[in-house]
Amino acid sequence: MRNIALFDLDHTLLPIDSDYEWGQFLARTGAVDADAFARRNAEFFAQYQAGTLDPVEYLEFALGTLAQFPNHQLDAMHQQFMHEVIHPALLPAARDLLQQHQDQQDLIAIITATNRFVTAPIAKALGVEHLIAAEPELDNHGKITGKLLGIPTSGQGKVIHLHQWLASQGKQLSDFPQSYFYSDSQNDIPLLSIVSHPVATNPNNKLRAHAEQLGWPIIHLFDAQ
Structure with missing residues (x-):
């Protein structure tokens, strides 16, 4: 049976934090009040780096911002974000x-604390089919409400979401001869601790x-490391 390879996204496969950069993009383009948003975004980012972030508080702040815009405008903004910010950060390494894992025909998934709206196009650009991310609640018209569905995909939440995702496919982690998880952050120690091959990546x-x-x-x- 093939192995499984799991990847964190921000500062692991990307040399940047896509969530933080999305906020900076909104402020820079005038989609939100630049000073107030940038200040709040920076506060949350500092908390994340310190390991003190309340993930629900942050996610509902981020999702509440998305809820202000109709879907067609969000899609247009994200296309611009991909072009200006993400594609230059998709590096060969x-x-x-x-x-390497694709060549071995491993089951590959990105598992990230960042919400699905921001990260789904990034996973697609990286050629990764499976994405486990924070899920925004959608209304009957498919519009983001500003609320989070379920628990955050951070810390121990990544372990819970991974098990749920595997169970939905009729699998469990022990089914795989080898399991890999690549991450940059101490926030991911719970998931790093249960795979057979934890790899501290740009730690x-x-x-x-x-x-x-x-x-x-x-x-x-990345060269900056």
Whole structure:
């Protein structure tokens, strides 16, 4: 049976944080009040880096912003975001890592704390079919309401969502001979701890120290690291 390879997205496959950059994009293009939004976005990002972020509070702030716009406008803005911000950040090293697992015919999924609206086009651009992401609630017309469906896909939530996703396909993690998870953050230690091959990827200082203590592999995909 083939193996499974799981990837965090921001600062793992991307050298940037797509969620933070989406907020910066909205402020830069005048879609939201630039000063107020950038200030709030920066506060949340600092909390994320410190490991103190309340994920529901942040996600409903982000999704509430999306709820202000009709779907056709959101789609147009995201296309511009992909062109200006994301495509320049899709670097060969990340594509090569994905390709290694694709060549081995592994089951591949991106599992990210960022919401599906922001990340689904990015996963598609990376050639990854399966995405586990924070799910926005939609109304009967398919419009984002500003609320989060279920629990966040962060911390222990990634473990829960992974098990649910695998169960929906009639599988469990133990079915795979080898399981890989690539991540940059200590926030992902719960999921890193249950796979057979945890890989600290462009790790922050807290994850680097944890990985060194446990003898986990450490890799760097980007020149800035």
